[in-house]
Amino acid sequence: MSVLPAQLLPDNASVTADGRLQIAGVDILELAREFGTPLFVHDEDHIRARCRQAREAFPDGVAYASKAFLCRAIAELAHEEGMHIDVASGGEMHLALQAGVPADRLVLHGNNKSTAELRYALEQRVHRVVVDSFDELDRIEALVAEGLPAPRVLLRITPGVKANTHEFIQTGQDDSKFGFGVRVGHADRAIERAAASPAIELVGLHAHVGSQVFEVGSFEKVAEVLAGIFARFQAKTGPNARMEELCIGGGLGVAYVEGEADCGIVEWGQAVRRACAAAGISAKITAEPGRSIIASSAITLYTVGTIKDIPGVRTYVSVDGGMSDNPRPVLYGSGYETFLPRATDADRPKTIRLVGKHCESGDLLVREGLVPADIRVGDIISTPVTGAYGYSLGSNYNKVPRPAVVFVKDGQARQVIRRETWDDLLRLDC
Ligand SMILES: Cc1ncc(COP(=O)(O)O)c(C=O)c1O
Numbered sequence: 001m002s003v004l005p006a007q008l009l010p011d012n013a014s015v016t017a018d019g020r021l022q023i024a025g026v027d028i029l030e031l032a033r034e035f036g037t038p039l040f041v042h043d044e045d046h047i048r049a050r051c052r053q054a055r056e057a058f059p060d061g062v063a064y065a066s067k068a069f070l071c072r073a074i075a076e077l078a079h080e081e082g083m084h085i086d087v088a089s090g091g092e093m094h095l096a097l098q099a100g101v102p103a104d105r106l107v108l109h110g111n112n113k114s115t116a117e118l119r120y121a122l123e124q125r126v127h128r129v130v131v132d133s134f135d136e137l138d139r140i141e142a143l144v145a146e147g148l149p150a151p152r153v154l155l156r157i158t159p160g161v162k163a164n165t166h167e168f169i170q171t172g173q174d175d176s177k178f179g180f181g182v183r184v185g186h187a188d189r190a191i192e193r194a195a196a197s198p199a200i201e202l203v204g205l206h207a208h209v210g211s212q213v214f215e216v217g218s219f220e221k222v223a224e225v226l227a228g229i230f231a232r233f234q235a236k237t238g239p240n241a242r243m244e245e246l247c248i249g250g251g252l253g254v255a256y257v258e259g260e261a262d263c264g265i266v267e268w269g270q271a272v273r274r275a276c277a278a279a280g281i282s283a284k285i286t287a288e289p290g291r292s293i294i295a296s297s298a299i300t301l302y303t304v305g306t307i308k309d310i311p312g313v314r315t316y317v318s319v320d321g322g323m324s325d326n327p328r329p330v331l332y333g334s335g336y337e338t339f340l341p342r343a344t345d346a347d348r349p350k351t352i353r354l355v356g357k358h359c360e361s362g363d364l365l366v367r368e369g370l371v372p373a374d375i376r377v378g379d380i381i382s383t384p385v386t387g388a389y390g391y392s393l394g395s396n397y398n399k400v401p402r403p404a405v406v407f408v409k410d411g412q413a414r415q416v417i418r419r420e421t422w423d424d425l426l427r428l429d430c
């Protein structure tokens with residue numbers, strides 16, 4: 001027997017006596033009929049519960065890393081739940097501001113922030129600018145010399161900790177485009193320069209070692225490395241610099257497939273705070289999780305269009321989306337489960353390859369998916385744990401319109417992003 005592990009479904013998922021999936025009391029097959037496919041369906045209370053866990057885990061402050069998934073509704077939700085919002089570009093910042101999130105709840109990131117992005121952040125007086133390079137310090141000093149207010153800054157430190165995750169999403173190792181390296185002395189130089197600069201209010205340090213990191217030990221190592229720097233930083237504190245905050249970044253891994261287990265946000269926070277205390281860091285400990293807030297709140301629904309059985313080779317099941325709504329399998333070889341929401345807890349004896357509709361053989365969603373033996377054309381098929389880095393990493397490849405996104409709560413569905421139309425695809429053409 002191989003049934004879908006129930007813990008991969010959103011918190012408020014349930015299965016009716018005849019096997020149909022409901023989330024927050026909403027019938028999933030009805031949603032597919034009403035909104036079409038591909039469709040992202042998020043359990044709103046699941047997201048709210050994760051935000052509350054994050055606030056409990058990091059009582060000194062926690063930001064939602066909006067790169068994982070951002071739209072007006074999620075910005076409003078995260079703000080309502082008392083989260084800051086981490087924005088990694090002018091576009092993310094603009095969306096959050098337009099959604100009504102006050103600037104002083106925003107944390108701006110980026111290894112190559114443009115002058116325009118920095119100008120916008122300074123004009124709006126965002127909560128924190130996380131400075132990533134000496135060139136960025138130059139740009140901020142020039143903007144302040146023009147008369148803009150000095151920003152409150154965290155310096156992004158590259159601690160030389162190699163997290164156990166896909167190399168594309170490791171960020172804390174010495175050989176990284178991000179941040180000020182500790183081993184090469186850049187971290188000390190940046191702290192000295194920022195602490196002496198009247199254009200900067202230096203309020204602390206930041207480190208982020210990567211994403212989809214299961215080993216809490218990686219975060220503990222960061223605390224150890226930063227403790228030494230913090231002590232030196234404290235000694236150098238001047239009129240514009242005070243040791244107030246250490247942000248540990250995001251990166252907590254989540255389970256995507258059978259056999260994976262994550263420790264959860266609360267345990268992560270406890271481990272991080274314990275490690276910081278043990279290392280003698282007496283600052284506010286903050287964090288900025290993305291994936292662990294949003295990934296498992298969502299499932300994606302597709303319609304099966306074609307089933308091709310190659311005897312002795314494999315069965316290809318083609319759906320109406322693909323690498324344009326979930327590029328993670330192609331980019332990182334990421335694994336997902338498959339199931340049929342009409343038979344959610346049925347045995348899945350048949351192995352298939354779930355593929356998209358794009359003009360590439362690499363366009364696969366699930367390399368080895370399990371499904372019930374009676375899968376047929378027209379079925380709605382689903383991949384769970386698709387709430388993070390699916391919609392946000394998506395594209396219009398082959399001019400395939402982006403899917404709709406729906407939030408469900410208390411038996412009701414609300415569309416938070418409408419489906420793109422073919423005409424939308426022309427909107428930027430001159
Ligand atoms: C600086 C920074 N903070 C937070 C995050 C969020 O990471 P995750 O979604 O893995 O929690 C990222 C992405 O890896 C990041 O680059």
Ligand SMILES: N[C@@H](CCCC[NH3+])C(=O)O
Nearest residue numbers: 067169211212328389393
């Ligand atoms: N896009 C990556 C995560 C990147 C994290 C952003 N710093 C993923 O889908 O796993």
